[in-house]
Amino acid sequence: MTAIRTDRWIRLDGTTNTRDLGGLPTADGGETVRGRILRSDNLQTLSPDDVHRLVAEVRLTEVVDLRTTAEILLEGRGPLRDVDAVTHRHFTLLPERGRRTDVFAAEEEDAALIRAGLPADWAESLLPRQVTPGSDGELPAVRSYLGYLTDGAENVVAALHSLAAGGPGAAVVHCAAGKDRTGVVVALALAVAGVATEAIVADYAQTAEVIDALVAKLAASPTYAEDMTTRGVAHHTPRAESMRRVLDLLDERWGGPVGWLDQHGFGVDEQAALRARLRN
Structure with a gap:
């Protein structure tokens, strides 16, 4: 597997799996730019020093949250939600099972009412286990990731659109662990930027270090x-x-990640904007 730079980690008090998507090799011999898009586990326990570093030093201006509404309501407001300069966007990749899907309205209500509004099996909506038809022989993670691309396709595209349209500051895309839902969205973004396949795989696997x-x-x-x-x-x-298997299946079924995006409404202009954010 391709070795990639380990200095992309951003060490924070309140996260474990935060790293910069800059510094990754592209298939044409280039490299992605630092300080544009980060990937992370959830941001609920950021310290005041973390918030200062992200906003003042990293110049973070956008959070793309891939968790379910249930996760966000149960975890509560994170400290970045109180920073006016940071925009939050929510695109769940898992089926929503609660009555409430408007995070920003619901979180202002009484906590007991929020919990009462969730179904008895709410926990199942937290975990990336839905699968796509025809994937019975695949690894469990592969089945889940294909499920995102089937059941959550609209929000996968919406998250990428947000990353493409953002700036001039940095954006961070995250879920709970920053490896599954975040891993799929990041893999597509890196493919659009022309990052070599093995570097995409290595970036995904790097979470194993922590x-x-x-x-x-x-x-x-x-x-x-x-x-x-x-x-x-x-x-x-x-x-x-x-x-690696997900990328192979994208090649087989849609002509690659870009082919999947073409067929799901993330067209040439959006791809160019996302590529420019990560490359120029």
Whole structure:
């Protein structure tokens, strides 16, 4: 597997899996630009120093949140939500099972009412386990990722559109762990930017370097504790072959990631804007 630079990590007090998408090799011999798009696990526990660093030094102006409404309501407002200079956008890639889908309206209500508004099986909407038809023989992660591209296609495209249209500051795209839902959106963005396939796979797999700390962080939250403790670290560790297989299937079924985007409404102009954000 391609070795990629390890100095892309952004070490924060309140996250475990934050890194810059800059510094990745492109197929034409170039490199993606730093300080444009970051990927991360959730941002709920950022410290005041973290917020200052992201806003004042990294120049963060946009958060693209891929979690479900249930996750956001149960975790509560993160500290970046109180920063006027930072815009938040919400694009869930999983089926919404609660009555409430307007995060910004619902979070202002009483917490007890929010919880009462969630169905008995709300926890199932937190976890990336939906699958797409015809993927029975694939690895579990591959089946889930194909599910995002089927059931969550509209919001995958919306998240990429937000990244393409953003700026001039930096954006961060995240979910809970920053590896599954974030991994699929980031893989498509990097493919549009012309990043070499093996570098996309290596970036995805790099989360394995911090998986122990990441699982421990999520296990400390009541929202994720049961899944983290019952399934174990090995289950949650990203495997390079999972992302490689997804990219192979995109090639086989849609002519590659760009082909998938073409067929789902993310056209030439949007692709050019996203490529420019990561490359120019």
